[in-house]
Structures are given as C-alpha cells and as structure tokens.
Amino acid sequence: MSTQNLLVELFVEELPPKALRKLGDAFSSVLAASLKAQGLTSEASVVTSFASPRRLAVHVTQVAAKAADRSVQQKLMPVAVALDAGGNATPALLKKLAALGADASAVPNLKRAPDGKAEALFLDSMVAGATLAEGLQKALDESLAKLPIPKLMTYQLGDGWSDVKFVRPAHGLVALHGGEVVAISALGLTAGRNTTGHRFEAGVSPIVLSDADSYEKQMAEQGAVIASFDARRAEIVRQLQAAAAPLGLTPIDDEALLDEVTALVERPNVLLCQFEPEFLGVPQECLILTMKANQKYFPLLDAKGKLTHQFLIVSNISPADASAVVQGNERVVRPRLSDAKFFFDQDRKKTLESRVPGLDKVVYHGKLGTQGERSERVRAIAHAIVNQLRMATVPYTAEAKDEFEVLDAKAQQAARLAKTDLLTDMVGEFPELQGIMGGYYARHEGLRDGVAIAIEDHYKPRFAGDALPRNHTGTVVALADKLETLVGLFGIGQLPTGDKDPFALRRHALGVIRILVEKNLPLDLAALVESALPAFGELIANPAEALLIFMQDRLAVTLRDQGYSAQEVDAVLALAPQRLGDVPRRLEAVRAFAALPEAASLAAANKRVSNILKKVEGELPSAVDTGLLKEAAEQQLNAALAQIRPQADSLFEQHDYAASLRALAALKAPVDAFFDGVMVNAEDAALRANRLGLLKNLHEAMNRVADLSRLAA
Template structure:
C-alpha cells in the first residue's frame, strides 16, 4: 500500500426523502468503505465516517492508499495427467486454458505442480497489479450507488438535454478528495472536483472549495452553516429541545422517529418556542399531539404529569435575528390543524358508538373474510370462548367467582361489539393511528359501564415492542380475541408472512398474544385458544388447516423473543421442545432450567438423558412395557436406579404440582450416581427378551421423570 491519505467523497443532491436519509447515509458510507477494503485500498485499521444532510451524502475514510499493493495469484489449471502428454508436452487442453488466461506455451516451464486431492495439478502463479485509487474508487462508487436502499427512483435529464439518469433525487455536484488531491471519478453524469455548497440561505458564499478531505465537516459548519453529520445534528436538536423545554419547566414529547425525521429536514437546526390557544386542550391530547407531530413536525410540550400544554417547539432551518416571524407563521399554520381536530371530536360525539355498529357491515375487512361487522361478531364469539376457558381453568369456583365470570363475559361481549365502531368516526378517518384510543374517549363520554371504555381503548395493545399490556380483565380478553381473530382468519385463507413481507403485521399480533399470556400468567392453553377462535369462523374456515401452521408460527416467534431476552438457545430449546401450550409457565420453566444447568450434576444428567432418549427411539414401542417388574431387576445397578427413582420421582412430581419447577429439577440431581452406575454396569439390550423389556421400561420411567419441566437432553453439549 502506497502513500495512505484520508479520502472524502460527497454527492450533493436536491432534498432527499427525510424518512430514508439516515439509511441512505449509512448505506452509502458502508458500501463505499467495503468496496475499498475489498480492493485493499483501505488499510486494515481504516475508519469510516458517514455524513448525511437533506442535500448531501458523504463519507470520510482514513488511511486510503493511492495504489493498492500487488498481490500474488495462484490459479489451478487442471490435473497433470490431463495437462501433459506422455512425453511431458502440453496438451491442447492446457494451451487452450492458458490462452483463456492471457498466457501461452512460454508459461509452461514456469507452471507449478502441487498435490490436489489424490492427484497432482498444475497451477499458474502470477502477480496481480494493485488497483489505482482512481480505478478502485470508481468501481466502489458505482457499486455503492447501485446498492443504495432507494425508496423510489427518479428519472431526470442532464444539462445536455437528452441523457437520462436514474437516482433518488437529481444530483448536482460530486466531490472526491484524497488528502488535498482531487480524484477524477464520475457518477450520475458528474465529474468529481473539490467544490460543494452549504446552506441554501445562510452559507457565506454560494460555493465552498474544500481544502482537503479532513476539513470537510469544519468548512461546512463555518462557511456553509451546515452540520454535516446526521448524528451530531440530531444530538444538537435534542440538546436545544431539552434546553428550551427546561426554560418553561416542561419536557418535549419523546419520539425517536420524529427526531430522526426532523434531523433529516434541517441542516442548521434552531429550536423556537410557540403557543396555541388553550381552548384546544379540550380535545383529547392524543389528537393534538398526533396532528402536531404528523402534519407539522412539531415537538409538543407536556408537564411533569405527562399532560399536554399549549406550548410546543419548532425546529427551524434558519436563524434570523428576530425569530418572531417564524414563530408567528408556525402558530398560524397549526391553528387550522387543531381546529380540524376539535371539529372532528365535537362532531363524532353527536353519535353513539352503538349507532355506528350497523355501518360496520358496509366496511370491507377482507374479501375472503367479510366485513368489519362480521369481524366484530367473531371477536365477540372468541372473547366468549376465552372467558369460558378461564372459567374452566378455575373450577371449582365459588358463587362470587361464578358471578364475576358472568359479569366479565357481559363486558367482553359489549366491548367487542363496540370496539371497531370508531373506525367510522371522522377523527379516526383523519388519523387511523388513533383507532381504539378514540373509541375509549367516546365510550367514556357516553358513560359506558366501568371497564368497557378502557377495554375498547386497550384492545389493540400491545401495539409495538415494549408497549403496555391491556389494563383490565375485559381489555385483556378482548385484546386476545382480536389478535387471535386476525391470526386465525388470515392463516386460514393462506395469507402468511413471507420473508420481510408481513402486510397484516401477523408477527406483531403473535408477539402480542405471547406477551399477554406470558406476562399476565394466564391459565390458557394456546392450542385451545386457536381451536376456539377457528370455531368462530364457522363454515368460512371449516376446511382450513390452521392449528398446526399457526402453532409452529407461535413457537418460532416465542423462541426468537426468549433469545432476545437473553436466554441461550439450549435453554429455549429445552423448554419449548415439550410443546407446552400454557405459555404463562414458560418463564418459570426457563428459570428452573437455568438453575439446574448450574448444578455440578447437570452435564452428566443431560448427557444421560440424551442417551436414554436415543435408546428408546431405537426401540419398538411395543417392546417397552408400561410398568417395571421388580423381580426382573437382577443387576445391583438397575435395582439401585429403580430404588432411587422411586424415592426421587414423587418429590419431583410434588414440586411440579406446587409450581416449583426449579425444585423439581434440583431433586433429579440425586439420580446422577445411580444413572452413571446403571450405564456402567448394565447391558440394556440384553439377549433375554424379558430382561431387555424390563430395562427399557425402567429407562422410559426415568425419561418421563426427567423431562416433565423441560427436555434436558437439549442441554447436552
């Protein structure tokens, strides 16, 4: 590697899509860096820095060579027996191969013989000249641009009026500097030089000649009024937001997605305080917050209790001496938005949710699954089935408990019928993100009985990873019913997720069901829930095979979730291998497996368990009696194992029945010695058929006792 210097490449374009900017900047930098490394132009310790602003994508790479080092290349040609004839002369096949590689017969004396498997082959050893930076950067630039995750390509014409170019936005300048030297590469009809541009309105000059690769960020900041780094610009916005809010004794809404989008919209952030009329605070704050964030990219301010105030923050892209015109303009713009929200809220409350329910029959849910009205009735039926399953899980129950279940069933039926009615309101029509939330507000406005309004609001929860779960029993049942209806219905008609495509968010729905069952420790079996949900579809899914594929889908989601939570693949496999369908028990079983794995006896017992499982799998099930005959236990080691099992198994079973899974597994530690002695001193596959059958029966009992909490064989190395 010769003459290493730092490299800067910048593509100056028209305003890039804000929601894609961060990914575009990272992809451009990493793509260019990877291509330079692959050509050995960037040193092993080279560092890459990405820059991305509304009008530029740039990358800075340290320690880039002007020319890569030459490298040896060894190319296998063919077996010696094929390459040379009996007299050792090159065959036509060898000469043809050499010609294809740009060599001729003069290279034959220099070919190397080397072992290749059982025979010898000829190899051509050459030296490949290292790429020049101009050549390598051109290839790297072409590759990086071709691989950008561009949401939608534009087609535009170059200055000659007839050459068309396809890119995310029209490009106007290209910079490529190796130290202080320009690298003459081309892209998108542009030839690289050292000139860029700064802020559209506040730069000191229209153009900025860059001195070298290392002064890029500094010159843009000082001469161009631009913070080129996405991360530094984001941090500056966050700092200004917090400082401006603190002056008011308030705090800005925490929204990373909004902060990323605003960072992609401004080059020189300037946070300003603005206000709206307090009368708008009569509207639910979710509506006001959403309209300010989604439509205007403002940061609403809330008090210490999380209640919205009439103040909000603007992130301006300019810094005038007198910001009053900017503030006033934004206050005038937001007023009609908030007025619309107030109008929608007032109009919606003139009709009850119940009066909107018939209209759901005219709203298509899915072409094969009917209307939203049909969907609501299915959710109602599934919710009723879930309440019945809960009732059965608590039998025997008291009279008070029976009454409690009847009240719960009544609330679930009412909430399920009304939960989708807010889809027909003006507010949800304008802001679909508020479905459920607005239903809860309208239900409270109507004075619906306690718990129903909360259930309507919560039935979409959890909406995303880390979201809160439903707050009451009615909402919990309704959320389960709603998600199961979606999953069973779409699986039933074959609308399964594929790769990255999940248009109906079925993975999110499945994780929601899992979180509710696990975190609320509900005594519900997943397979029974699916069966009950499918029954609600009647003839629509009567012939569909739903349970198997959907259970496998849940298993996959649950395994991924548990691994993300820090459990090892072995721990997760051990617990999930039993296919237990009461997911509320999974955390206790995982904790028990982790505690068991820490015991000194664990590794040996896991290995023995695996060995027992293999023996039983290779045996004909008909050869394994259901019970052990004590009189056929002739070897001391098998007698000792039977005695130990007779002592340990009842203790382990009692622990399981009491919910002490860790205690159950720890009780098994006493079996290590007898199990080791059994395999050391007893031949399982004895010639005597009766002895063999009795020993298999003993191993079957041992296997059953050891695998009630988890499949311990999955812990074996």
C-alpha cells in the first residue's frame, strides 16, 4: 500500500512557556500512537515534533491513505444461550448477529471455544481499515484531549455563539498528506494548508504550505520561525556561547531557563547588555536570581564563577540596529537590581539574633507550632547528633572532647539563627534564597565562618545532585533540620501519598541518606530517629517504625537508580544496616562475590539453609557438639567453618567486606558435600538439633555482609 508523509499543525495564541515542551511532546506522541494503533503507520514511520510559542505540530513519515482491512474475532454469547436443544439459533443470537450486520446464514460458520467454565460462540469477520481522514480525526481528538494542559480557558468562536475550551485560542489547522489536504476539524477550525509565521518578521503571510515535507523549510525561510523546539534551543545555546566567548565569559548554566526562553521566542537573537558595576556589591545569587526569574536573562560569569556586570538577552526580533532593544532591556533590569540592593542594605541594619523573637510569630504548621518552636527542636536534635558522634569516637581524647564542645556550641548557634533570614526583605522577595542570605548576613555580622557556612548550608542538599554541607557544623544542622521535618510530619500523620508530597519528605529523606552515606558518618539511622523524638515531647505520636521503612524504601530506590541490581540491593538492605555509610561498600562486595564461580552454589545453599531454619521452633544450640558429628561431611563443614569464619569475621570488623565474602567462598566444597551426604532432619533429636546448630552457625557466618540467599536465582 502506497504511503506519504503527514503534517499536522495547530496554530494558536502564545502557549504557556513552562509547559510548551511537554505540550509539544504529548501532541506528537499521542497523535502518532493513535495512527499506529489504527494501522495507518508502520514500525518504520518516523515522528518529528515541532513546538514554538504559537504552534504545535507533528510530521510523520510513511502514513497510509487507508489502513489495511483486518480480521477480528468477536465473542457473541455462551453456547447455552445462543443455541436451543436442537442446536438452532435462539432469538437472542439472531438479534446479536443483526446488531453486528450479519444474519442467520452466519450461524454455521460461528466458532466454539472455551470461555472460562463455559463454552461460547465467536464470530470471525473482516473490518474495513480506517481512511486517513477518519483515523486522523480520531487521533487529533485523542491528542487534544490528552494534552497536559495546566489550565483550560474558554473562548468564543467567530459565530459569536459557540464556546471552545483549550489552553489558548486556536486560529488555524493544517493537515497535509503529501501535498493533499486531509479533511479534518478541531476546535471550530477546518484543516487547510495555510499557516502564519513570525508575528513581526514573517516574509509572507499567510504561508501556503506546498506539502508535508516543506513545512520546516518554509517556516524558516518564509515565516522566520525555527519550528523545532530542539533546533531552536540548540541555536540559542550556539548564540549564547558565540556572544560570551570573545569576552572570556560563560553564560550561566540553567537548563530550566534555557527551556523557558526557547518557549518564548520563534527566531532567537542573542544580544549583549550590561548594568552598572556598583550593583555587584549585592550578593551575586540575588542579582542572578532577579535576572533569571524576572527578566529571563542569562548572567555572564568570569573564569572563577563570579558574576560580571554584563549579561545576555534572547530577543524575538532581529532589527538592523539592535541598540534600542539593548537599551530597553538595560533600562528594565536597573529597577530590579536597585530593589535587590535596597533589600540587602535594609536587611543588614538588623542582626539575625534580633530577628529570633519574630520566629515565634511565624506559623510553621498548625499541629507543630511556630518557626521559633521548630528552631528550638532543631537545636535539641543537633545537640543529640553531636552526642552520638562523640560516643562513636574512639579513642575519645581530651583533644576530641574540646573539638566536640566547640562543634556543639557552633551547631547550637547555627540552629538558633538558621531560620531568621525568613524574616528578611530579600528572602520575602526571593524565597529561593533562604539559607543563602542567612549566610551572607551572618558573615556581615562577623559571626565565625563555620556558623555562617552552616546557616547557608543547612538546607543542603536541596535537590538531586546538589552539594552537601561543607563543614561539620553544617552537616550536623542539616541532619537535624531534615530529621525534625521528617519526624514531626510523620508524627502527625502527614505522609506522602502517591505522587503527592507537599512537604517534600522524599527529598528530605534522600538528603539524610546522602549525608550519612557520602560523608560516611558513624551514625545509626534508627538511633538518629529515636534521638529526635524527645524534642517534640507529647506533640506527636512515635513515627519511628513507619519513618524507618520509608527511609529504607527511599534508599533502595536511590541505589537502584545508581545502577545496582534489585538482587544486590535486596541482599544488602535485607539486613537493614543502620550505618548507611557502609552500604556502598557492602554493595560492591556483593557484586564482586556474585562474580565468583562459587557464588551461585553458595547463594542457593544459603537460601536452602534459610528455609530450613525458618521452620525450626525454639532455640538452637549456639555451640556445636563435635561428639555428635557422625558423618564425615558434617565434620568437614564444621572444621572448615572453624578455620574460615574467624578470618571472615576479622575482615568484616575491619570493614573489608569484599575480602570477607571472598574468604567465605572456600566453604563451597564442604557445604555442597554436607547437603549431598547428610540428612539434617535425622530421627535422633540430639543429632538433628546439632546439625541445625551447625547450619545456624553457617548462616550467621555467611550473612554478615548481606543476605546472600537473595542472590539465588
């Protein structure tokens, strides 16, 4: 069957920029999937998505004018209902056939087949393939219905009576199969071949598309529009780099900003602008944020990552003389930077300490009190964390004692002041700067640098891939802050559900996990959670069990995302290791063990031992009675354990988990011989208990690093 390429374009008013990429991908993917499901495209068909501020479009190759006819088998009804005692069609069957366009002549050709406990009749028939007009209409309707539209708007059509609901008013529809228009309609529009280019710079209006394949070229040459989102984005990146390179500067790296700007222009034109250098006295995070968030500009950084007074804009027009555009943008950004400078100057007139009482007037949560009360809880939890670190320090010297006293004092001060920047004008204007501004204001006041850094870092990591706190004080306060959030909200039943996580508890849990793992802290997770409970008094119920399960699940997801297999992760986490810093080393050890030739046999034996021991009632002897070892195989296994286990345990205590598991690999031969030649469940009770005790020792020896039975196929 001959095929041609297809183009569909919906021309609309300016689409929401933050949603444009998703809208374009959804429009093309759903429409193409529907065409494929109807048999109008093939596996070889290529789908190309287009999305600009004023259009959604899709190009699909090898689209048939009509889908092939196909045979279908349709269930009619149970045989007992369809045929009478003489095997003749009942009125119910004839009525069903008539509804399907068949008559009594079809009865002899009906097929019988089992259907559950009964037998049913089935009708084989040929269904005519959909025409492109029919199939494309269905595909377009489905695509529009499934667009991830943040909010629908209602507008009137040209007749003045009809209403249409869509993300933005639509003004044009194109549908071309090769060079022919496909007769479809949507949103009160009838498909044609005319579209509109750039709002100001199109060379032709309307643009008359000659065929489906000329769309991208005609839009660029006649319409001054780069229709492809990805191509337009790449062009912006090229121009940004070309403008910055001669200056020895680098545009700020911000993927979300790049996507948003790509969704705001149809033909980008990057221009260089600047502001007065005196504004650089304001923290660069403030200036960068106001330029990015409010103006969609690209700040320029020097080789050391410091903000300069120059920046790049992406214009949607390309005048011969761009000076008016440059001057206009420089004039617009100046008041924004002046506001940031004013906020910074005003905020520094009050100390962070003077703002502490104000936290008692800021509600944190209706059931958990104010930010002031929350800060006190964070202080208490930070103190408990320092105590746990102190107890884990061996040897605990006089020097270590002094260091912990200093750490505790710094953590207490940082926790007390960490939330005070929420009351500043700058953070009130830019909530994203909380913590960051607290660090600046702390340094301005002359607070010791460790405290200032801790105030700045206590929110870290803020997102996946973010840096961890830079010093010990920041680490302690960051852990305390996240634990206070997790314990408090779990304690009042505010758990995440499905994709809803309004308090970002998954992010907080991952933050705790990353700090414990990547900093390899000698802290027990369960003990950490328990140590946070006293800070809440009678305010909450004890959420430790649910919270630890939640943290374990988050850890498992994270580890699988890092490339570890589900088996490897299950094997390690089955033991619920509380010192999370050990987990990566355990995983690497398990991976290395699994590659050994002895691994499969030992994992299977371990699983067998686990199953045997699960069925045992009562306590088993901790020591094996060598006098009851009757068979040579059990004597050899006991001897091998006595020789190998001390070595494996010693390596385990040194945290050399890979070597510990390698040592255990030597048990393969005696373990195999034991199961080949020894009856565990002997009739003699003493003999049976002794053999079970031997298996218990084997199980304990083999499962210190991980539950190796989880590696069994």
